[in-house]
Amino acid sequence: MTEPQKLSSSRSAGLSGDIIPPGDKSISHRSIMLGGLAEGTTTIRGLLEGEDVLHTVTALRSMGADIRKDERGVWHVTGVGPKGLDAPREVLDVGNSGTSARLLIGLCAGNPFTAHFTGDSSLRKRPMARIIEPLAKMGARFESPDGKLPLSITGALNPTPIVYTLPVPSAQVKSAILLAGLGAEGVTTVVEKIPTRDHSENMLRSFGATISIDRREDSEIISITGKPSLKAQNIAVPSDPSSAAFPLVAALLCPDSKITLRNIGINPRRAGLFGVLRLMGAKIVETNPRIEGGEPVADLMASTSELSGIDVPPERAPSMIDEYPILAVAAAFANGTTRMRGLGELRVKESDRLTLMAQGLSRCGIKVEIEGDDLLVHGTSRPPAGGATIETSMDHRIAMSFLVLGLQSQQMVTIDDGSFIATSFPGFAAMMNGLGAHMA
Numbered sequence: 035m036t037e038p039q040k041l042s043s044s045r046s047a048g049l050s051g052d053i054i055p056p057g058d059k060s061i062s063h064r065s066i067m068l069g070g071l072a073e074g075t076t077t078i079r080g081l082l083e084g085e086d087v088l089h090t091v092t093a094l095r096s097m098g099a100d101i102r103k104d105e106r107g108v109w110h111v112t113g114v115g116p117k118g119l120d121a122p123r124e125v126l127d128v129g130n131s132g133t134s135a136r137l138l139i140g141l142c143a144g145n146p147f148t149a150h151f152t153g154d155s156s157l158r159k160r161p162m163a164r165i166i167e168p169l170a171k172m173g174a175r176f177e178s179p180d181g182k183l184p185l186s187i188t189g190a191l192n193p194t195p196i197v198y199t200l201p202v203p204s205a206q207v208k209s210a211i212l213l214a215g216l217g218a219e220g221v222t223t224v225v226e227k228i229p230t231r232d233h234s235e236n237m238l239r240s241f242g243a244t245i246s247i248d249r250r251e252d253s254e255i256i257s258i259t260g261k262p263s264l265k266a267q268n269i270a271v272p273s274d275p276s277s278a279a280f281p282l283v284a285a286l287l288c289p290d291s292k293i294t295l296r297n298i299g300i301n302p303r304r305a306g307l308f309g310v311l312r313l314m315g316a317k318i319v320e321t322n323p324r325i326e327g328g329e330p331v332a333d334l335m336a337s338t339s340e341l342s343g344i345d346v347p348p349e350r351a352p353s354m355i356d357e358y359p360i361l362a363v364a365a366a367f368a369n370g371t372t373r374m375r376g377l378g379e380l381r382v383k384e385s386d387r388l389t390l391m392a393q394g395l396s397r398c399g400i401k402v403e404i405e406g407d408d409l410l411v412h413g414t415s416r417p418p419a420g421g422a423t424i425e426t427s428m429d430h431r432i433a434m435s436f437l438v439l440g441l442q443s444q445q446m447v448t449i450d451d452g453s454f455i456a457t458s459f460p461g462f463a464a465m466m467n468g469l470g471a472h473m474a
């Protein structure tokens with residue numbers, strides 16, 4: 035256990051500069067996993083070297099992949115190919131990372147060995163029943179007294195291909211089933227009522243798997259044919275829109291600011307926040323749109339903006355599920371009320387984000403309400419009081435959101451522990467300070 039690292043932020047003006055935020059976390063995890071399975075050596079440029087992804091690296095190494103980083107910062111993953119994964123040599127401790135846990139358990143479900151998973155105290159509270167249920171239907175056996183980590187999984191020798199309708203919109207659950215489906219003879223199908231991020235589908239296809247997607251009015255039916263021969267790829271990871279969101283909102287809030295964020299992933303299944311902020315009046319200009327490594331990317335210019343409160347419908351949630359904490363901060367500075375609807379899933383993220391955001395914002399003098407699964411933030415377009423120490427409950431995004439809030443609060447804002455920021459955004463405070471922010 036590392037010592038908690040208190041961090042504070044205080045009134046800043048005139049953010050300026052040009053930054054490349056760190057690589058996309060979802061794509062980084064999947065690059066390591068699919069590279070680790072494929073035949074040949076996958077190269078990955080721009081991999082997020084956050085703690086979450088490094089846990090995935092350790093897990094794949096432990097199952098037989100050869101993974102190293104060269105002097106230019108490019109990662110080389112030599113996969114196990116047709117011989118398949120080895121039984122992991124040790125307990126797979128995936129730290130704070132829900133994506134590592136759920137996707138790797140899916141991967142193991144299609145392999146006939148036993149693996150033991152654990153994580154930190156935040157991850158050990160998060161629900162795993164949502165993957166246990168479909169993976170058990172495919173033939174995997176679990177030992178997990180309470181549907182949470184730690185758990186043991188014994189994968190199926192001949193996994194049964196299933197047709198499974200997701201009861202919650204979750205890309206992690208979808209991906210776990212698709213990865214288990216790689217080991218099954220025949221076609222495994224996932225039905226999504228509400229579309230979630232599609233990086234697994236895109237990347238599995240580019241590694242050579244046969245994936246078909248049937249888009250219907252009320253659902254999307256994703257099918258994968260098992261036992262493909264996956265081939266190594268060269269991957270360029272775009273910058274994570276979920277990480278870019280923090281400096282971007284900071285630039286909207288701080289006076290006389292103008293920043294450029296380069297190489298940002300703008301996959302429509304991920305970029306919901308930018309659209310919502312624009313509807314609130316944010317000045318965000320997209321330039322140089324292009325496709326890189328199969329993903330749409332662009333450079334974004336953000337400048338100081340006057341924001342107005344809006345109503346964010348529940349259908350928006352999957353395309354910006356990780357961005358509600360920072361949206362709630364933007365809403366605190368807007369003129370009028372922002373109602374964010376349908377946020378039940380926020381209760382089972384790295385922390386109960388719904389409760390923690392409401393608590394922290396109200397400690398900083400902002401009027402907030404939770405009504406059912408909706409969060410209401412009553413903005414006044416004046417700087418909030420701040421002057422509080424915020425409980426972050428091992429949650430990187432809560433930590434970064436409140437540090438952004440402190441940049442325009444009347445009094446300094448302190449977070450109880452900034453160490454978890456390294457799970458997704460190593461060097462966050464330094465990058466922010468490089469733009470002119472005051473964080474220490």
Ligand code: S3P
Nearest residue numbers: 060133203204205206207355356
């Ligand atoms: C992720 C999916 C989302 C998201 C998480 C990353 C992924 O989780 O919150 O940060 O990479 O598939 P859910 O599947 O629980 O919605």
